[in-house]
Amino acid sequence: xxxxxxxxxxxxxxxxxxxxxxxxxxxxxxxxxxxxxxxxxxxxxxxxxxxxxxxxxxxxxxxxxxxxxxxxxxxxxxxxxxxxxxxxxxxxxxxxxxxxxxxxxxxxxxxxxxxxxxxxxxxxxxxxxxxxxxxxxxxxxxxxxxxxxxxxxxxxxxxxxxxxxxxxxxxxxxxxxxxxxxxxxxxxxxxxxxxx
Amino acid sequence: xxxxxxxxxxxxxxxxxxxxxxxxxxxxxxxxxxxxxxxxxxxxxxxxxxxxxxxxxxxxxxxxxxxxxxxxxxxxxxxxxxxxxxxxxxxxxxxxxxxxxxxxxxxxxxxxxxxxxxxxxxxxxxxxxxxxxxxxxxxxxxxxxxxxxxxxxxxxxxxxxxxxxxxxxxxxxxxxxxxxxxxxxxxxxxxxxxxxxxxxxxxxxxxxxxxxxxxxxxxxxxxxxxxxxxxxxxxxxxxxxxxxxxxxxxxxxxxxxxxxxxxxxxxxxxxxxxxxxxxxxxxxxxxxxxxxxxxxxxxxxxxxxxxxxxxxxxxxxxxxxxxxxxxxxxxxxxxxxxxxxxxxxxxxxxxxxxxxxxxxxxxxxxxxxxxxxxxxxxxxxxxxxxxxxxxxxxxxxxxxxxxxxxxxxxxxxxxxxxxxxxxxxxxxxxxxxxxxxxxxxxxxxxxxxxxxxxxxxxxxxxxxxxxxxxxxxxxx
Numbered sequence: 001x002x003x004x005x006x007x008x009x010x011x012x013x014x015x016x017x018x019x020x021x022x023x024x025x026x027x028x029x030x031x032x033x034x035x036x037x038x039x040x041x042x043x044x045x046x047x048x049x050x051x052x053x054x055x056x057x058x059x060x061x062x063x064x065x066x067x068x069x070x071x072x073x074x075x076x077x078x079x080x081x082x083x084x085x086x087x088x089x090x091x092x093x094x095x096x097x098x099x100x101x102x103x104x105x106x107x108x109x110x111x112x113x114x115x116x117x118x119x120x121x122x123x124x125x126x127x128x129x130x131x132x133x134x135x136x137x138x139x140x141x142x143x144x145x146x147x148x149x150x151x152x153x154x155x156x157x158x159x160x161x162x163x164x165x166x167x168x169x170x171x172x173x174x175x176x177x178x179x180x181x182x183x184x185x186x187x188x189x190x191x192x193x194x195x196x
Numbered sequence: 197x198x199x200x201x202x203x204x205x206x207x208x209x210x211x212x213x214x215x216x217x218x219x220x221x222x223x224x225x226x227x228x229x230x231x232x233x234x235x236x237x238x239x240x241x242x243x244x245x246x247x248x249x250x251x252x253x254x255x256x257x258x259x260x261x262x263x264x265x266x267x268x269x270x271x272x273x274x275x276x277x278x279x280x281x282x283x284x285x286x287x288x289x290x291x292x293x294x295x296x297x298x299x300x301x302x303x304x305x306x307x308x309x310x311x312x313x314x315x316x317x318x319x320x321x322x323x324x325x326x327x328x329x330x331x332x333x334x335x336x337x338x339x340x341x342x343x344x345x346x347x348x349x350x351x352x353x354x355x356x357x358x359x360x361x362x363x364x365x366x367x368x369x370x371x372x373x374x375x376x377x378x379x380x381x382x383x384x385x386x387x388x389x390x391x392x393x394x395x396x397x398x399x400x401x402x403x404x405x406x407x408x409x410x411x412x413x414x415x416x417x418x419x420x421x422x423x424x425x426x427x428x429x430x431x432x433x434x435x436x437x438x439x440x441x442x443x444x445x446x447x448x449x450x451x452x453x454x455x456x457x458x459x460x461x462x463x464x465x466x467x468x469x470x471x472x473x474x475x476x477x478x479x480x481x482x483x484x485x486x487x488x489x490x491x492x493x494x495x496x497x498x499x500x501x502x503x504x505x506x507x508x509x510x511x512x513x514x515x516x517x518x519x520x521x522x523x524x525x526x527x528x529x530x531x532x533x534x535x536x537x538x539x540x541x542x543x544x545x546x547x548x549x550x551x552x553x554x555x556x557x558x559x560x561x562x563x564x565x566x567x568x569x570x571x572x573x574x575x576x577x578x579x580x581x582x583x584x585x586x587x588x589x590x591x592x593x594x595x596x597x598x599x600x601x602x603x604x605x606x607x608x609x610x611x612x613x614x615x616x617x618x619x620x621x622x623x624x625x626x627x628x629x630x631x632x633x634x635x636x637x638x639x640x641x642x643x644x645x646x647x648x649x650x651x652x653x654x655x656x657x658x659x660x661x662x663x664x665x666x667x668x669x670x671x672x
Contacts, residue, residue, distance in 0.1 A: 057670045071582065102541060110540045113533055 018191040020165045020172055021144040024151065025184035026158055030056045033159035036182035037062040040161060043178055047167040051145070051160040070131045077127030081119035086112060144190045158185075208507050210656040217502060222647035229640020235633035240303070243630065248307035249615035250634035255304060256464060257487070257607040257635070258642045259297055260480065263456055264488015265290025266415070267481075269422055270452060273445035279516055281666030282508040282656050286492050288426055289653075293645040294419040298412045300638055304463070305405060311614075314392070314399040314469040388470040388546055399466055407462055414455040418448050429659035438661055456481055467614045471550045475535045482528035487603050489521040490596040497593045499655065508656045511587050512669050518586035521596065525580070529573040553613045559624035564609045572602040604635075 027033040030052065037050050041064040050056075050063060093099060094107030104111060133139070145151045145162055154160055161184075163175055172189070179187050212218045239247040268287035272280045309315050397403075422441060429437040457477025465476045493514065499505045539547045554561045579585065579595040586592055608631070616624040657663060 055672050057672060067584070075581075103543070104541075110537055113537065117530075 017194045019194050020170075020189055020191045022165060022190045023163045023170075023172075023175055023179060024145060024148055024188040024190060025161045025179040025182065026150055026153075026186040026188070027160070027183075028158065028185050030054075030159060032183060033161060034059065034062050036161055036179075036184065039178075039182045040163065043169070045163055045167050045169050045175075047164040047170075049162050051151070051154045051162065053155055053157065053159075056159075068135070070128060070135060073131035074124045074127040077131075078120045078124035081121075081123030082116050084123075085116040085119040089115060144192075147190050148188055150186060150188060210505070210508060210654040210658060212504065212651050212655065216504065218499065218504065218647070219651055222644045222651065225640050225647055226644035227640070228636050229638075229642075229644055232633050232635070232637030232640050236303075236630065236637045239630040239633055240307075243628075244307060245310045246615060246628050246630050247634070248304070248310035249612060250628060250630040251303045251307075251638070252311060252463065253608055253611040253631065254634040254638035255297070255300055256480075256611060257604055258300075258638050259459075260484040260487045260603075260607070261491055262290055262294040262297065262419075262642065263415070263452070263481075264484040264486070264491070266294065266418060266422075266452060267485055268488050268492060269426075270445050270449050273422075273441045274449060276442060276662075278662040278665035279513065279669040281660050281662050282505070282669075283492060283496065283513055283517060284660075285426070285653070285655055285657050286495050287488065288423055288657075289646050289649050290488065290491065291419045292423040292649050293642050294415045295412075296642055296645050298416065300641060301408060301412070305408070308401070308404070312399075312404075312466055312469070314395070314466060315401060391470050391472075391546055395469060399469055404462060407458060411455045411459045414451050418451065422448070426657055426660075427653050429657065430654055431659065433659040433661075435661050437659075453481070456484065464610055467611065468550060468553075470546050472547070473535050473539070473550070475531055478531045479528070479535060482524060482531055483603055483606060485524040486521065486528055486599060489517060489524060490600045490603070493517055493521065493592060493596040494600070497589060497596075500589075505655055508667060510669075511589065512671050513666075514589060514592055515583070515586045515671050516669075518580055518592050518595075521599065522577070522580040522586070525573060525576050525599065529577075553617070553623055554609065557613065557623045559616070559622070559626075561609070561613055561623060561625050564605060564625065568602065568606050568609055571598070572606060576602075 025036065027036060033050060033052060034056060037059065040048055041062065050059060052059070089112045090107055093101075098106030100106070101111075144164070145160070150158070151160060161179070161182075163170060163179070165172075169175070176187060176189070236247060236251065239250070265287040268280075269284060269291055271277075272284050272287075304311065421444065425437050425441050457480075460477045460480035464480065465472065496505060496509050497514075500509065536551065539551060542548075554565050556562070576595060576599050579598065580592075585595070612625070612631075613623045616626065660666075
């Protein structure tokens with residue numbers, strides 16, 4: 001079942017020396033990939049990922065992922081926004097150059113609430129979106145999985161686990177046999193040509 | 197994943213066993229209710245004025261709970277929710293207690309003249325004869341004097357009006373406030389004649405009662421149909437009743453929204469007839485949603501503690517309903533600020549009396565205002581913010597209880613300033629034993645109905661086709 005295909009960065013065939021980048025295992029069902037992920041997690045790998053066409057419930061547990069830190073980014077950004085709005089309005093109209101508007105005091109909290117709220121929401125949203133992108137290292141224009149033709153089906157009906165060669169536990173033969181023991185429908189090695 | 201097959205074995209019936217403390221909880225509620233009614237009956241004769249206000253406060257709080265339950269049920273059907281099916285029956289129990297408010301409304305209908313100043317004025321014309329302001333509006337003022345606001349020190353308050361006035365920044369003094377002439381702030385005063393004139397047809401004794409009848413009819417019908425359909429489905433199973441409930445839900449939501457809004461206008465906003473706020477009904481809706489969600493959390497947590505619903509409701513459900521509670525707290529703060537901001541900006545007399553009464557009006561209400569803002573929004577906003585907090589069930593229960601207590605205070609803050617009023621800008625906060633008596637009377641009767649219904653039906657809609665999906669709900 002487990003065949004092996006080599007791709008190189010330059011698509012230059014078998015000439016020259018190659019270096020492994022990534023092992024890609026393909027599964028036919030969400031259940032298979034779920035249990036395989038548990039297996040990889042227990043084997044102690046760090047630089048690996050699961051690719052599925054839709055969110056698989058409980059996958060974060062199966063992968064042993066920790067709580068996302070996006071919430072903390074959002075909290076800090078939200079508080080920053082709230083404080084920025086407050087300080088800006090206090091400084092401009094309450095302290096530095098008070099203007100009487102509508103007969104209200106220069107420094108009046110009620111009129112600040114909408115701006116403080118809006119800036120809190122704005123910076124929180126920025127924190128959530130860009131924090132998520134940053135933590136996921138997105139957008140990513142190049143990744144070894146792009147060299148796999150089979151990987152295209154990840155957006156359709158196939159499930160994948162990729163283990164990067166940069167992982168400290170990565171060993172070509174050992175990792176491959178470990179992946180094969182998780183009943184994949186296919187295992188693929190992606191490697192690149194080594195420049196002289 | 198996709199291993200829905202848990203332990204097969206015996207399918208749970210989700211019934212309260214006869215030896216469970218929940219089987220007799222309704223008797224305890226009924227007992228408390230009976231005590232409350234007895235005490236309230238005494239108070240009704242000794243201090244009719246205070247009794248009417250205490251009762252209205254308790255009535256509006258528990259009505260909000262029933263309507264909150266109805267809202268949760270409607271929301272579930274509107275969205276075709278699967279996750280909330282195991283929680284829905286608890287909300288339906290709260291909803292099914294709504295008809296009892298028709299009976300609980302009787303003391304309000306009987307004592308309307310104590311509550312609503314527009315009633316005094318009605319038929320008497322816009323009276324020059326009312327000089328002493330609102331207090332003078334009560335015949336002989338016997339109820340009012342018995343209430344005795346002078347000698348009661350405020351239990352909660354530490355600020356007197358003198359202190360409040362001293363602390364004022366000259367910037368903050370509204371032109372209408374510089375000479376606190378209470379006479380210009382009575383609804384009978386010529387300054388309000390135009391507003392009062394335009395409201396005369398609406399604030400009419402007969403029409404008020406007709407409207408109340410319409411609200412109760414709407415709620416009783418909604419509660420009756422959604423409860424009987426759901427409990428009938430327990431036996432019949434099948435998709436047909438789910439489809440019927442989902443088809444009815446949009447129309448029912450309109451009925452719910454309009455009836456709740458106008459009930460809030462009639463029963464709470466018209467306590468100060470010259471005042472108006474178009475968002476007032478939305479605020480009462482937000483309160484109802486908060487109270488409803490908080491009580492659903494507390495009831496289901498309490499049932500889990502005694503071993504019920506453990507197979508049905510998991511931390512995943514609590515996480516999601518915790519999010520909703522958090523959201524509705526933000527919503528409530530948002531609409532409350534929306535009301536305040538427009539009134540604050542304009543600063544015109546007939547609108548600003550409402551906040552004047554609760555801030556500069558003295559008598560300790562300013563403290564409650566601060567507590568409602570901090571303990572009602574700022575603190576629970578952080579209490580329920582984190583995912584881990586919402587999934588920590590003791591923490592969630594504590595937060596829900598905290599929020600519930602603050603919302604009781606908020607209802608008190610909405611109703612009671614008018615109980616001890618001398619003119620529209622001055623009032624005195626003091627707790628009265630009748631507040632507690634009425635709270636136990638209304639709450640005891642209503643909760644007895646809710647808890648009694650719980651012993652008669654399964655605690656989970658066992659016939660709902662989406663139940664299985666709901667039982668295995670998982671927050672991604």
